[in-house]
Amino acid sequence: MSGYYSDVIYEGLERIVVAMDIGTTHSAVSFAYFSPGSRPQGKMVAHWPGQPHWSGAAKIPTLVSYKAGKAQSHGTEAEREYEDQPGNVAHWFKLHLHPDKMKNNSPLFDVPALPVGTTIERIYADLMQYMMENTQKFFEMTTPNGEETWKRLRATTLVVLATPNGWELKEQQIVRKAAIRAGLVTVKSAGQLLQFVTEAEASVHYALANQSLEWLKYKAVFAVIDCGGSTVDTTVYRCTTINPLSLKETCPSECVQAGGIYVNREMTMMLKKKLQGSSFDDPDALRSMLHAFETELKPSFDGKMDYYELKFGSIKDNEPSIGVQKGRIALSSDELRPIFDSVTDQILRSCIGTLISQGTKHVVLVGGFAESPYVRKVLWKALRDKNMQTIMIGDYTRKAAAEGAIIAYIKRFVVGRAVKATFGGCVQEKYNSQLHGNRTSKPYPDGQMRVDGAFHAWIMKGTVLRETLAYKLPYHLAWDIDTPKRDITGSLGTAGIEVFAWDRDGTSTWCKDEKGNVIKGMRLLCTLKADLSALAGGLRVMSGFRGKKHYRVDYTVCVYFGDTQLHAKLQWKEKGTFRETEVNVISDVS
Structure with missing residues (x-):
């Protein structure tokens, strides 16, 4: 199946990139072989077991049939089992991963139970393994010296997974574990060889690669609405340059269960x-x-x-x-x-305000659900009434997110992404009566009165990141001067900081209430930890507020925003040498 060609000669390292989109109803795979001196071409895997090759269809049903907890068939071959014994077939299982915040504005829905003896991670792993095996067969069949090339480059193959805009750390971690379980990557290589791209970003690349762009002018604001099986993603972009084409998100994207x-x-x-x-x-x-x-x-x-x-x-x-x-x-x-209106009404409620506020002039519709004549007509009319022009892009045999994910890796139109939450750490902050009001404060070893559970914002929701941004944030731990060394050593062994996300607009003074409970609207993403016990032997004695003597240890939280994800690590100085934890992938920030 022919696909998108890069318009420049590739001069990097030889490698294979495989992009997967596991949708609620249909799934697909695209790939590209990056060979120095050639123009990389994105291709869709178009040959699947049980599916007529002549149809050219690159999509397969997202089905896995099981017997006694063991996968028996996948995709088209699992359809007959689904018709006869639907309880033995994992279907619509993606709904089990949608976070609660995506469900808040959605009607109640009975999510199909998973087959007995399975887990959501197991099902994803089984389907990923099946998709990669067939990708290998198609690659070897369609690429000169394909068998030798695949064998030589398989260990360094980069895997890109397209996921809904609304997915966060919890969902990504499950899919990451499934990818490791399926053998797509290893535990050691996952940090470098497994990447995520939002379905919306993949879809905009698909749309722009398959559409005449006379309407796209410098500084033009447009949106892409990706209507999928279970979610509809809306992202608004501004064109920052024409040649080469580059785009920036204007605001955090929307994601609603309305597919x-x-x-x-x-x-x-x-x-x-x-x-x-x-x-x-x-x-x-x-x-x-x-x-x-x-x-x-x-x-x-x-x-x-x-x-x-x-x-x-x-x-x-x-x-x-x-x-x-x-x-x-x-x-x-x-x-x-x-x-149909019960769903199209929800789509419009989720996006129309954002489209108007951002001054959107064109709206590109992609995704399988957008193929519906009625859906297209309703959305076209509603957007026309708001002075927006609708551009229809579609081909029922293709899958926008899967094909777009590989185009995104080749072309990289999007250079700026809007952070969709305010990220920060949970700290003990100096008491400020105007800021902290009646919150109970207590003396800290450095002599300052401090409050627990304060939110220290690192980056604000809506910030548009054009390139990777790095912050080094100084923190410290302190103890009373008469604290036994063994107690200090014990607490240093699990030193760290909790990382939170605030989903609402603005920011929050607090991440926890006085009882230590996480406040509404705040999400605990992870806890950055490091063993600093080796520093106990070299504790510094410091003079704090009003000269109060205390022990103190300093460390730094290094935060990196880029490549659609937030990375963080702890850094400290040990015997004159800087040491640090492994980079921790915290969340998809856009």
């Missing part, structure tokens, strides 16, 4: 009610109708006709009272529109 599966859920509820008490009030008939809806009516519904038909049975199936004749059930537009 295509929610239309399926509404359809299920409507059909159950319609069939209740009829001769077709059984799981098999409902399953047949939903399959027909997913494959035929959902992709074609446009709301223009008075009635639409679902073919689900044989010519002998009739029940006129509920609109069933000769194995077909008639559904009116008045019944179908609210099903």
Whole structure:
């Protein structure tokens, strides 16, 4: 399958890059071989077991079937098992990873249970392993000397995973462990050979590589709305240069649970009610109708006709009272529109305010759910009424995030990303009556009155990062002068600082209340730890506030923002030599 070519000659190290997008309903893989002196080409894996090669379809169903906790089949080959024994097949399992903050504004949804004997990490690992095995086969088949090249470069292959805008540390950690379990990377190499890209950023690269760009001018503000299976991501960009093309996010991106599966859920509820008490009030008939809806009516519904038909049975199936004749059930537009509107209304509520406030002029629609004629029509009309032009980009055989992820690695249009939360550390801060009010303060060994649970902000939400930014933040630990050395050594053994994220606008004075509980709106990301016990032998005696003597140890938190992630480490001086912890990947900041 032909793909995107770089417009420059590559002169770096020889390597293979593989990008995966595991979607709620469909998944796909793209890859590129970077060979010095050539122009890298992004390709989609288009040959999958059980799937006709002639179709050219690069997507596979996100399905894994299990027996006694062991994976039996994947993708298209798992569809038959899903039809016969859906409880044995992991489907829509991505919903198990969506964080609570993505669910707050979404209707209640019964997430399908995982097959017995499995875990979400295991399922991701099984599917990743299957996808990588087939990527290897396709690479070897389509690349000159492919078998030898893959064998030589496999250990240094970079893996890029596309994930929803709303995913954070917890979700990334699970997927990271799954990638290691699947053998995509090792524990030691994961830090260098495993990267994340948001689905929105991948999609903008796909959109711009597959669209005429006469409308894209210098300083133009536009948005990409990626309508997927379970999430809809909206990101607003400003064009900072034309040649070469570069973009900056103007504000934190939006992510809402409002994808295509929610239309399926509404359809299920409507059909159950319609069939209740009829001769077709059984799981098999409902399953047949939903399959027909997913494959035929959902992709074609446009709301223009008075009635639409679902073919689900044989010519002998009739029940006129509920609109069933000769194995077909008639559904009116008045019944179908609210099903789609329940989702399109939520999409618009999530993004329209941001689009208006940022002065958006063009909106690019991508993603499988955006292929729906009705969805396109509704979004086009709503955006037109706000003086925005909609640009449709799509090809049902392709997957924007998967293809865009490899284009993003080749081209790197996006040079500035908006931080989506305020990040900082939890500290003991000097008491300030105007700032801390009636909060209980206590004397610190250096003589200062301090309060616990204060939030020390490192970088503010909405800050646009153009390049990697680094901060070195000085912190210290102190003890009363009469503290036994063994107690000091013990506390130095687990020295560190808690790292928090504040999702709301502005910032917060506190990360914890007086009882030590994390306050609402604040998220504990991780605790940076280091063993500083070796410093106990060289404690410094210092004079603090009003000359109070105390022991003190200094260390530094080094924070790096870049490559869409926040990295941090602790640094200290030991016997005249600077030492530091390993870099800790804390979170996807954009």
